[in-house]
Structures are given as C-alpha cells and as structure tokens.
Amino acid sequence: MSALLTGEPGLAELRALAPLHARAQGIGPDRCRALLSRIGAAHGEAPDSWPVVWNRAGDALAARGHHLDAVRHYALARFPYPDGPARERAQRLCVRSFDLWRATYPGIGRLEIELPGGGGRFAAWTAGLSASRPRPLIVVTGGIVSVKEQWAPLLARAAALGTALAVTELPGVGENTLRYGADSGALYTALLDRLAERADVRRTHALALSFSGHLALRAALADPRIVGISTVAAPVRHFFRDRDWQRGVPATTVHTLAHLTGRAAPEVLPSLADWALEPGELAALRALPVTYVAALRDDIVPLSDAAALVRDPGARRELLVLDDEHGAPAHLARVRATLLHAALTTLAVHPLRRTALSTARLRPGRGGRVRA
Structure with a gap:
C-alpha cells in the first residue's frame, strides 16, 4: 500500500x-x-x-x-x-x-541563533573557531531524522582538519524550531553571518546529507560564500515532481516531512512540487563544485535526481554511485571519506589533511566514480 x-x-x-x-x-x-x-x-x-x-x-x-x-x-x-x-x-x-560529553573537549562550543521577527531559533555545535586566525568553514547538516549530536566524532577531531566546523540541523529537527520550507536555506546565511568574525565564511563548504543537500543547493543560489557542496542522496528535482515515484516513498519519510513542514501526510509530497530546482537554477549552480553520492537501491530519492544535477557537461560535478540503499549505509566509511575529501579539496586545505579525519581511506568498492 x-x-x-x-x-x-x-x-x-x-x-x-x-x-x-x-x-x-x-x-x-x-x-x-x-x-x-x-x-x-x-x-x-x-x-x-x-x-x-x-x-x-x-x-x-x-x-x-x-x-x-x-x-x-x-x-x-x-x-x-x-x-x-x-x-x-x-x-x-x-x-x-x-x-556533558563535550566538557572533555574544551574546543567544542555551542552557538544559538534566533531569526528576526519570531522566525524561530536553532543551535549549532562548533569547533576550530578563532578570531585571530579565522579558518575556512565546513557546515555540516544531516537529513530529516538526523540530530546534530551524531557528529561528535567529527567535532572531537577538528584539530586535524585545518578548518572551522559548525554542525546543525534541518528546520524542525532536534533543537531547530524553524518551519521547514523551500526558503529554509536562510539558516545557512544566518549561521555564516554569526560566525563571520571567527571563521573565514567567504570560504564555506556545506557537507549536507540527504534533504539538507537540497537545502544547501538552494542556499548557494543566494549566498556566494558557499563555495562547494558534498552530499549523499539529496533530492533535487524529480523527487518533488514525480507522482508515481512518490507513491512508493516509505511512510517514515512521508510522516517525518509532514511533521517538519506542518502539512497533512496525504498531501505533503504533492505540496512540495515548487521545491524542485528548475533548469535555470541548476544552470546558475554549474560553477559550484558538487560531489554527490547516489545509491542504486534508494527507495526515497530517485537516481534521476543525481542525473539532473550532473547532466550539464560543463558543471563542476563528481558523482559516486554505489550498490546500496538510501544514504549508502553499507559504505559509510567510504561515503564519509569521499564527502570530507571533497570539502577539504574545495577549501584548498593542505593535501596531507584530506584523510586526517576520515574513518577509512578511500578504497575500491562496489560502484563507480564518474566525473562530469
């Protein structure tokens, strides 16, 4: 059913x-x-x-x-x-x-941001911030069920990165009280504004998983400080428009999106049609480096969304396709290494640091890498 x-x-x-x-x-x-x-x-x-x-x-x-x-x-x-x-x-x-755990890591800080006009508030955990030596920034966001606290290992090892870090949540997830909408990419701008004196936010890479990948792409259209994006299983266009595909989306995804957007479950997916990135918007992002990891057996985001993103032969894209399910859980080490490597490469961090924070080195696996 x-x-x-x-x-x-x-x-x-x-x-x-x-x-x-x-x-x-x-x-x-x-x-x-x-x-x-x-x-x-x-x-x-x-x-x-x-x-x-x-x-x-x-x-x-x-x-x-x-x-x-x-x-x-x-x-x-x-x-x-x-x-x-x-x-x-x-x-x-x-x-x-x-x-309580972060008390053992003095470099991990907490940031709370409230949007003007009662638009809501959200929090972020940070590391590597410095007013005297501002570093390029990696902003990390998860999907519609992922809390920022799951990024503890990344924050704890931030000294190896050579960048500043900020991890936060999608609107409606965890401590984020913003309403999730097509314009929610404003949270990236609010976060970068707040960090501008302690990080080189003009060089920001968004490591944005799943639905936050879509949000980061939208944010990059309006905020040139986002100079690169790495993502896995991000909806781009067809997820929001393909009614046949939507009929097979798992109930957990449907009801979570309904919860975050404040819409009724039976109507939520059809109501998101205007969230799709239009061809002109994708063309406007062609110079933005984007690394995308897709899964062949993803039952949430169709492969056609990855295809829509890399279709332009002039776009700066790197695509990794794996024989796996949504989020490529059987290839977590490889995915994390790929996304972090893309972030550090985009930010021109010293090459020796590029694998310092990965849980495993890039290695051959089922799937293939295609440069577009």
Whole structure:
C-alpha cells in the first residue's frame, strides 16, 4: 500500500530502518538487535515501546558516565521525530548528554541563533573557531531524522582538519524550531553571518546529507560564500515532481516531512512540487563544485535526481554511485571519506589533511566514480 495512504510508521518499518541509523551512530549490530528484541510497539509510553526501550538503554549508559554512548541511544529513542513525552524526553537528554560529553573537549562550543521577527531559533555545535586566525568553514547538516549530536566524532577531531566546523540541523529537527520550507536555506546565511568574525565564511563548504543537500543547493543560489557542496542522496528535482515515484516513498519519510513542514501526510509530497530546482537554477549552480553520492537501491530519492544535477557537461560535478540503499549505509566509511575529501579539496586545505579525519581511506568498492 502507498505510504501516502498509511498511518504513522509501523514497528516493522522502524525495525527495518534501525540498523541503518544505529550503524551511522556507531551502535553495533548485536547491540541493536538486542534492543529491538525488547520492543513491542512503535509509539506510546508503554515499557516495551520504541522510545521507552531506547531511553532506558540511554539512561543506563548515562548513569555510568558513558555520555556519548547515551547520546547515541537517545538519538534512536527520538527517531524518527518526537511525537509524545517519551520521544521528547529522548531529544532533551540527547542534547544534555552531549553537553556533558563535550566538557572533555574544551574546543567544542555551542552557538544559538534566533531569526528576526519570531522566525524561530536553532543551535549549532562548533569547533576550530578563532578570531585571530579565522579558518575556512565546513557546515555540516544531516537529513530529516538526523540530530546534530551524531557528529561528535567529527567535532572531537577538528584539530586535524585545518578548518572551522559548525554542525546543525534541518528546520524542525532536534533543537531547530524553524518551519521547514523551500526558503529554509536562510539558516545557512544566518549561521555564516554569526560566525563571520571567527571563521573565514567567504570560504564555506556545506557537507549536507540527504534533504539538507537540497537545502544547501538552494542556499548557494543566494549566498556566494558557499563555495562547494558534498552530499549523499539529496533530492533535487524529480523527487518533488514525480507522482508515481512518490507513491512508493516509505511512510517514515512521508510522516517525518509532514511533521517538519506542518502539512497533512496525504498531501505533503504533492505540496512540495515548487521545491524542485528548475533548469535555470541548476544552470546558475554549474560553477559550484558538487560531489554527490547516489545509491542504486534508494527507495526515497530517485537516481534521476543525481542525473539532473550532473547532466550539464560543463558543471563542476563528481558523482559516486554505489550498490546500496538510501544514504549508502553499507559504505559509510567510504561515503564519509569521499564527502570530507571533497570539502577539504574545495577549501584548498593542505593535501596531507584530506584523510586526517576520515574513518577509512578511500578504497575500491562496489560502484563507480564518474566525473562530469
């Protein structure tokens, strides 16, 4: 049955998605399976419900002082988005545990930004900022279910980068209270304005995963300080316009987008048609270096979106296609290395630093690299 006609994401779908997100968080498969075996309901406050089981695991880790591991479990407890007291609690404790963990890393700071006119507020974790020696900036954003706290390892190793770092969230995700819309790229401009005295924001690369990749592309149309983008599985055009494709989009994606945009689930995907990047807008971005990782078995973002981005032979594009699912979870090390390498290359950071922060060196794998 079409995701557009179903109710909230069921337990079977959450179970199927959990290993992907657990792996991205650094939670091992055995640990993930053990916790999933205790879960009997996707929602609610019962002892065997999804958020309560993951919360309980996070609480036990936090009580032992394992704050970063607690962050990872709380992030799964609030997945895919807070829909009641247990998931809301998980969101609060995720931030609190991260704050306790970062106390051991004095270079990691916190930034809170409020948009004028009551437009909302958002927060960012930062590293590598300096008023006396402003460095080029990498802004990191996740997708529609990804909280900024999952980027702890990147922030902790920022000294190896030679850049400034700021990690934040899509509108409506985590602590971000902005409403998610086609014009939400303004959050990038607000963030760069705020960091202008402590980073060389004129040289900003957006490492933007999934839906935030789309947001970064839109932001780059209006803000020339964004000089490069690296992304994986970003919707560009066809996701927003292809009604046949939309009928197969998973319920979790549909309901999360409905939650973030404030629209009803049955109408949310058709209502996003004007979010598509038009041919003229893509042409305006042809000089912007963009690295895009696509997955052959992606059931959320069609491969035609990657094709739309690289179709122009004069555009500065690099495409990596992998035999995987949305976000290429089976190739996380390779994807992270590819995206970081693209960022550091765009910012002209010393070549020796280009693999300093990757979890693994680039290596051959299933898939191919195509320069456009």
